Amino acid sequence: MADFVAEQINKLATEDEDFVDPWTVTGKSETGIDYEKLIKKFGSSKIDEELIQRFEKVTGKKAHHFLRRGIFFSHRDLHTILTLHENGKKFYLYTGRGPSSESMHIGHMIPFMFTKWLQDVFNVPLIIQLTDDEKVLWRDLKIEDARKMAYNNAKDIIAVGFDVENTFIFNDLDFIGQCPAFYQNMVRIQKCVTFNQVKGIFGFGDSDVIGKITFPSVEAAPAFSTSFPFIFDNKVVPCLVPCAIDQDPYFRMTRDVAARLKMPKPALIHSTFLPALQGAQQKMSASDPNASIFLNDSPKQIKTKINKFAFSGGQATVDEHRLKGGNTDVDISFKYLTFFLEDDDRLAEIKQEYESGVMLTGELKREAVEIISPWIQAYQQRRAKVTDEVVESFFKIRPIKL
Amino acid sequence: MADFVAEQINKLATEDEDFVDPWTVTGKSETGIDYEKLIKKFGSSKIDEELIQRFEKVTGKKAHHFLRRGIFFSHRDLHTILTLHENGKKFYLYTGRGPSSESMHIGHMIPFMFTKWLQDVFNVPLIIQLTDDEKVLWRDLKIEDARKMAYNNAKDIIAVGFDVENTFIFNDLDFIGQCPAFYQNMVRIQKCVTFNQVKGIFGFGDSDVIGKITFPSVEAAPAFSTSFPFIFDNKVVPCLVPCAIDQDPYFRMTRDVAARLKMPKPALIHSTFLPALQGAQQKMSASDPNASIFLNDSPKQIKTKINKFAFSGGQATVDEHRLKGGNTDVDISFKYLTFFLEDDDRLAEIKQEYESGVMLTGELKREAVEIISPWIQAYQQRRAKVTDEVVESFFKIRPIKL
Numbered sequence: 001m002a003d004f005v006a007e008q009i010n011k012l013a014t015e016d017e018d019f020v021d022p023w024t025v026t027g028k029s030e031t032g033i034d035y036e037k038l039i040k041k042f043g044s045s046k047i048d049e050e051l052i053q054r055f056e057k058v059t060g061k062k063a064h065h066f067l068r069r070g071i072f073f074s075h076r077d078l079h080t081i082l083t084l085h086e087n088g089k090k091f092y093l094y095t096g097r098g099p100s101s102e103s104m105h106i107g108h109m110i111p112f113m114f115t116k117w118l119q120d121v122f123n124v125p126l127i128i129q130l131t132d133d134e135k136v137l138w139r140d141l142k143i144e145d146a147r148k149m150a151y152n153n154a155k156d157i158i159a160v161g162f163d164v165e166n167t168f169i170f171n172d173l174d175f176i177g178q179c180p181a182f183y184q185n186m187v188r189i190q191k192c193v194t195f196n197q198v199k200g201i202f203g204f205g206d207s208d209v210i211g212k213i214t215f216p217s218v219e220a221a222p223a224f225s226t227s228f229p230f231i232f233d234n235k236v237v238p239c240l241v242p243c244a245i246d247q248d249p250y251f252r253m254t255r256d257v258a259a260r261l262k263m264p265k266p267a268l269i270h271s272t273f274l275p276a277l278q279g280a281q282q283k284m285s286a287s288d289p290n291a292s293i294f295l296n297d298s299p300k301q302i303k304t305k306i307n308k309f310a311f312s313g314g315q316a317t318v319d320e321h322r323l324k325g326g327n328t329d330v331d332i333s334f335k336y337l338t339f340f341l342e343d344d345d346r347l348a349e350i351k352q353e354y355e356s357g358v359m360l361t362g363e364l365k366r367e368a369v370e371i372i373s374p375w376i377q378a379y380q381q382r383r384a385k386v387t388d389e390v391v392e393s394f395f396k397i398r399p400i401k402l
Numbered sequence: 403m404a405d406f407v408a409e410q411i412n413k414l415a416t417e418d419e420d421f422v423d424p425w426t427v428t429g430k431s432e433t434g435i436d437y438e439k440l441i442k443k444f445g446s447s448k449i450d451e452e453l454i455q456r457f458e459k460v461t462g463k464k465a466h467h468f469l470r471r472g473i474f475f476s477h478r479d480l481h482t483i484l485t486l487h488e489n490g491k492k493f494y495l496y497t498g499r500g501p502s503s504e505s506m507h508i509g510h511m512i513p514f515m516f517t518k519w520l521q522d523v524f525n526v527p528l529i530i531q532l533t534d535d536e537k538v539l540w541r542d543l544k545i546e547d548a549r550k551m552a553y554n555n556a557k558d559i560i561a562v563g564f565d566v567e568n569t570f571i572f573n574d575l576d577f578i579g580q581c582p583a584f585y586q587n588m589v590r591i592q593k594c595v596t597f598n599q600v601k602g603i604f605g606f607g608d609s610d611v612i613g614k615i616t617f618p619s620v621e622a623a624p625a626f627s628t629s630f631p632f633i634f635d636n637k638v639v640p641c642l643v644p645c646a647i648d649q650d651p652y653f654r655m656t657r658d659v660a661a662r663l664k665m666p667k668p669a670l671i672h673s674t675f676l677p678a679l680q681g682a683q684q685k686m687s688a689s690d691p692n693a694s695i696f697l698n699d700s701p702k703q704i705k706t707k708i709n710k711f712a713f714s715g716g717q718a719t720v721d722e723h724r725l726k727g728g729n730t731d732v733d734i735s736f737k738y739l740t741f742f743l744e745d746d747d748r749l750a751e752i753k754q755e756y757e758s759g760v761m762l763t764g765e766l767k768r769e770a771v772e773i774i775s776p777w778i779q780a781y782q783q784r785r786a787k788v789t790d791e792v793v794e795s796f797f798k799i800r801p802i803k804l
Contacts, residue, residue: 133589143586173589177582184545184575187535190613195597198612210600211592214616 021203022246023138025273025283030330032280035073035245035272042248044074044270051078058082064117066271069338072114074245076255077267081240085122090402091238093119094222094266096129097157099149099171101141104156105292106372107274107284109379110339112160114271115242119166125231125400126162129222130154130171137211147173154391156295159383162394166401168231169394172218178397181234182227189217192257201249219247220254223266230397238264245270275335277309296380299373306333306365306372313354314361325357326364333361333368340371423605424648425540427675427685432732434682437475437647437674444650446476446672453480460484466519468673471740474516476647478657479669483642487524492804493640495521496624496668498531499559501551501573503543506558507694508774509676509686511781512741514562516673517644521568527633527802530559531624532573539613549575556793558697561785564796568803570633571796574620580799583636584629591619594659603651621649622656625668632799640666647672677737679711698782701775708735708767708774715756716763727759728766735763735770742773 018033019026027033039046047070052063055078066072084091095115097108119126130153132146150171157169176182195213198204204213221227225237241251248270255265273283276291284292290309293302313331315321328334328351341347350367353359420435421428429435441448449472454465457480468474486493497517499510521528532555534548552573559571578584597615600606606615623629627639643653650672657667675685678693686694692711695704715733717723730736730753743749752769755761 133585136589137593143590173586174582177579177585180576180579183535183579183585187538187575187613188545190616191539191611193612194609195606195612195615196608199608204597206598206601207596209593210595210597210616210619211589213597214592214612217612 020246022249025246027281030279030281032275032335033272035070038245039074042074042245042252044076044248044268045078047073047075047078047269051075054079054082058086059121061121064114065342065344066110066114066117066339068344070272071110071339072242072269072271074270075268076251077265078240078269081238081267084238089238090124091122091240091267092124092225092232093122093126094129094239094241095126095243096131096219096222097153098131098134099146099153100135100286101145101149103286103294103296104153105284105286105294106340106376107292108156108286109160109295110271110274111242111244112157114269116160116162118240118242118269119162124166125402126167127222127228127231128154128157128162128167128169129219130169131215131219133172133176133211133218134215136173137209137215143173147171151391154394155386156383158386158390158394159295159379161382164390164393167394168228168398168400169391171395174395175397176218179227179230181229182221185221185224185227186217188261189220189254189257190214192260193217193253197253197256201253216250216253219250220257223251223254224258224261224263226263231400231402236263239266240269241266242269243271244273246273274339275332277305277311277332279311279332280330280335293372293376295376295383297376299369299377302373302376303369306336306369307362310336310365310368312361312365314364315357318360321360322357326354326359326361328354331361331364333365336368337371340375341367422648424651427648429683432681432683434677434737435675437472440647441476444476444647444654446478446650446670447480449475449477449480449671453477456481456484460488461523463523466516467744467746468512468516468519468741470746472674473512473741474644474671474673476672477670478653479667480642480671483640483669486640491640492526493524493642493669494526494627494634495524495528496531496641496643497528497645498533498621498624499555500533500536501548501555502537502688503547503551505688505696505698506555507686507688507696508742508778509694510558510688511562511697512673512676513644513646514559516671518562518564520642520644520671521564526568527804528564528569529624529630529633530556530564530569530571531621532556532571533617533621535574535578535613535620536617538575539611539617545575549573553793556796557788558785560788560792560796561697561781563784566792566795569796570630570800570802571793573797576797577799578620581629581632583631584623587623587626587629588619590663591622591656591659592616594662595619595655599655599658603655618652618655621652622659625653625656626660626663626665628665633802633804638665641668642671643668644671645673646675648675676741677734679707679713679734681713681734682732682737695774695778697778697785699778701779704775704778705771708738708771709764712738712767712770714763714767716766717759720762723762724759728756728761728763730756733763733766735767738770739773742777743769 052067056063130150132150135141135146154169223239225232251268258265276282276284278291310332313327315324354364419430454469458465532552534552537543538548556571625641627634653670660667678684678686680693712734715729717726756766
């Protein structure tokens with residue numbers, strides 16, 4: 001299975017098609033990654049209308065617009081999680097982030113916004129891993145700097161609105177050395193996975209450092225509740241992982257390992273990527289400031305960036321645009337509205353107006369600015385309240401509400 | 403360098419010569435491993451008369467008979483350690499053991515006996531690592547069982563006579579999850595070593611599990627004082643590792659890593675192996691009860707084993723033996739006397755008498771029994787006093803005397 005996936009990824013790369021792995025995401029088309037194809041390649045399942053309906057029925061809540069609009073588009077075993085919930089059984093959520101020195105951007109928020117919503121809907125514990133060790137291994141970065149980045153990124157994440165009552169956040173470089181059960185699970189996982197397998201799944205080679213080769217065990221361990229005895233009291237509790245689709249290789253591996261360890265396989269729910277300002281071939285990336293809207297950008301910066309850089313689906317002249325209409329499949333301002341404008345009716349209206357040529361590109365950009373800018377301002381207000389004391393309360397090794 | 407060593411080892415194996423790595427030790431000759439050759443192959447230095455004299459001068463103590471008789475025969479940077487001591491600077495000792503379920507045998511005691519002596523001579527702290535994670539990764543063994551084995555083996559080790567005042571003992575599966583600095587050093591090490599390198603040094607292959615591939619970082623970490631902030635307060639203190647020569651590959655790697663991390667390279671002092679009862683081609687092995695004298699054997703068992711199994715250098719008949727004399731180069735009872743009989747004059751006498759045919763094989767065996775049996779009885783008396791409370795005092799994460 002793993003080798004098959006790697007083969008497919010290599011085939012994709014050489015065939016000049018989309019490429020998606022934990023380190024590289026590149027689409028070949030102006031409309032972005034072909035996510036339908038990715039589902040087939042990765043062997044996950046599509047989130048279809050029927051699943052969304054079941055979701056609404058089981059939870060009694062209207063599906064999040066990320067679900068309704070295919071932003072979370074793929075899953076593994078989500079039905080199992082819904083059945084657990086139906087039967088009054090608990091599960092937990094696990095997600096994470098590889099901390100970076102740059103300020104986080106709005107694309108980073110997508111999985112966390114959705115995770116918060118899932119946590120509110122299901123009322124379950126959430127564990128967030130910050131893989132600062134990964135960053136040390138992959139980048140020219142010192143341990144001390146990676147730990148600081150993790151700490152600062154935690155502030156950005158907490159500002160999404162997580163509740164300290166049922167959320168535990170940790171960074172690997174500090175936490176692994178404080179939890180014997182976690183290291184013991186790492187060893188259990190490391191015993192189930194060969195170099196051949198990580199070579200197949202992640203494309204590691206002989207000249208990769210041994211830290212990279214073993215790192216998948218670190219990202220896998222939090223998917224097992226026994227890694228957190230202070231929370232789950234050594235009980236086996238199933239896990240749902242909301243994440244961007246590029247992290248799926250880690251959890252394909254984890255699911256294989258789970259079967260061998262006789263533990264429940266983590267379920268998954270996968271998001272698409274928020275595209276870069278320049279166009280949907282690239283995901284938003286913190287390393288290119290002109291491609292991203294950062295969480296600490298001012299309203300003026302946001303306005304300038306969208307006006308200046310957001311790739312437009314409009315026509316070359318106003319006359320031509322009025323005649324032919326714009327293309328929402330490639331227009332980045334419109335794509336951002338699908339992520340940040342909750343009102344379905346208003347979104348449909350904008351789509352219709354832009355595609356018919358009634359709405360001009362400048363007007364569409366203004367719509368995007370007027371949705372994103374207040375969202376970021378509200379976020380910044382929450383962020384200002386995240387003191388060191390607040391961070392420490394999330395990092396504290398403690399029982400949390402189950 | 404690493405590749406060169408691996409090449410040499412492979413060459414040795416195919417050339418039908420001695421083979422020594424952390425998992426296999428086999429000599430081709432009745433006289434045992436050719437240690438002189440091993441020094442050349444591994445690139446270490448011989449402990450020669452000059453070094454022993456300097457050792458005695460610097461320490462003001464008579465060299466241990468393990469040094470005088472070439473049982474500790476090879477080293478790396480021992481001169482540096484002696485210079486440190488001359489200048490009143492501190493270093494620390496680090497040694498370890500891969501715990502096993504079987505009772506420990508007298509061969510296992512050699513590095514520990516010598517380590518205790520070194521500790522007494524230099525008055526320095528000692529750290530002992532029990533690699534229970536290694537055993538989980540290499541054997542069909544559960545985490546829980548490996549931890550128990552480590553705990554029981556610790557009792558056997560403590561009974562050598564270590565002082566809780568300046569000795570810290572830990573097992574990986576419990577300690578790594580209690581010391582963030584240790585895991586952080588593991589990551590630093592894992593970042594410096596590629597799969598190609600561990601392939602070269604340890605012979606790992608593509609079908610090995612990732613836990614084995616990364617394990618060398620776990621054995622390397624204790625060679626850096628910063629892994630133990632509760633002992634060394636984050637100060638950089640040099641390290642001397644007494645170990646059997648088969649562990650040298652780990653420390654060749656560690657020394658390469660040390661250079662990259664700008665940390666002092668660990669110095670090494672290497673022992674030969676105590677041969678199996680059946681002959682010097684094999685080291686004593688816990689998996690073969692008839693090849694080994696265990697620490698919990700009774701005087702009767704010891705007598706029976708030596709009489710029945712100890713390979714003899716004597717001649718076929720008494721008459722022939724009186725005429726030609728015995729061969730102490732291959733006689734296992736005599737070899738054991740070189741390890742356990744401290745009196746140089748008596749040893750020389752026995753050698754002369756046996757080689758001249760004055761002493762018969764049965765008499766030589768009796769000499770061995772009469773040395774080993776009381777040694778083990780004294781050991782067993784100390785072992786009986788090692789309660790759980792004593793073990794826990796050694797395992798406690800705490801400052802120790804520097």
